[in-house]
Amino acid sequence: MNLKLIQIIVKECLEGSFCGERIADYTASTENRLNYSILAGIDNEKQRSMAAFSNKSSLETLEGTSTLATIKIKAKKDLEFDIPTTRALLLNTSFATIDKIGHVLKPGEEPGEVEQPEEPKELLLTARDIVVSGEADKMQDGAEAFPRLIDGEISESSLAELKWSITEADGISLPLEVDFSFNSPAVLTRFEVLNRPLYTNGKIKVLRAKAYDEGGNEYDLGEKEVISTDKSVTYHLSEYTQIPDGKKLAKVKIIFEESHSGPLMLSVSEVQFWERNVAN
Incomplete structure (x- = not known):
């Protein structure tokens, strides 16, 4: 896996508060990846936290199920935590975008129960091959x-x-x-x-x-x-x-x-x- 992007709509960032330029942090799976994560829309009513990681040179691609990013948000007042993941996508080594893998698990739902994207019938070889x-x-x-x-x-x-x-x-x-x-x-x-x-x-x-x-x-x-x-x-x-x-x-x-x-x-x-x- 070369890239995974997660976008989260932050519904409130109070006036005078500082949400930071990057609130998405890497995990053990992505700590050696290039980190393009950013918080977009600072000072706007709504903001997007984008967690984005890219493979670096010949680093092994990721496989299986793992946690790619942690997103920490501090609440300034009591509110219902209903922040949705609006889109997640993956760019594979053939530079094909897979949207289907961007599925948000419901409480108690296991990753194995999520519909997996259909495997391509052929794969593009790269300069490494x-x-x-x-x-x-x-x-x-x-x-x-x-x-x-x-x-x-x-x-x-x-x-x-x-x-x-x-x-x-x-x-x-x-x-x-x-x-x-x-x-x-x-x-x-x-x-x-x-x-x-x-x-x-x-x-x-x-x-x-x-x-x-x-x-x-x-x-x-x-x-x-x-x-x-x-x-x-x-x-x-x-x-x-x-x-x-x-x-x-x-x-x-x-x-x-x-x-x-x-x-x-x-x-x-x-x-x-x-x-x-x-x-x-």
């Missing part, structure tokens, strides 16, 4: 270009590109081979190669892909053509009957054969891989 390598001598910024393909940023400022301002005499041109090796072999469901999002120079025109299992067996996934207006191109692994169902793959090789700007230019934004969720 993949190592990218290739022909670094062809790339602008060398080997440092390859991690941009899996950094989760789809923008013009995070492109993997062939060297700029080259000529045929430099001996650098397409095709370009890039290997995506998985730290733990995975049952892939699909992968998507994303074109640069704004400009046209170096957009992908033709690419080919191959997959390799743990034993080194090669599966040719064929060639795909991409028109210049396409945002991306996707390989659905279920379409390739030569890969046995449930077969774990250790590596995918993508060969960028042509760009719409000729053999001396290529700009790629991102490559995203999804694996089967074994929890289903």
Whole structure:
């Protein structure tokens, strides 16, 4: 779990009192997380206490049932304590928002009785799961270009590109081979190669892909053509009957054969891989 946010409406904060900038505090489960909790609406009639925590770098994600935050409120006069939790959400490692998990337990209700969100059928792999390598001598910024393909940023400022301002005499041109090796072999469901999002120079025109299992067996996934207006191109692994169902793959090789700007230019934004969720 990367983030959980809780919002509570505070119905009264008396004039002249100071409610503080942060009344939500971490617990043992979240003490090493980045704490973005804040009290919003100071000096207003109604305020919101937002408890928000984010995963830090490669810190293990949270699983199961645990207390994430404590919220302490001091009453200035006798009143009925009926402060509701108006929204709680979770952002998972695939950057998908899950609202359903934000359920407020009634007195005596156990967490196991709460309806759990439906498990996704597939999970997006992240940079922690993949190592990218290739022909670094062809790339602008060398080997440092390859991690941009899996950094989760789809923008013009995070492109993997062939060297700029080259000529045929430099001996650098397409095709370009890039290997995506998985730290733990995975049952892939699909992968998507994303074109640069704004400009046209170096957009992908033709690419080919191959997959390799743990034993080194090669599966040719064929060639795909991409028109210049396409945002991306996707390989659905279920379409390739030569890969046995449930077969774990250790590596995918993508060969960028042509760009719409000729053999001396290529700009790629991102490559995203999804694996089967074994929890289903």
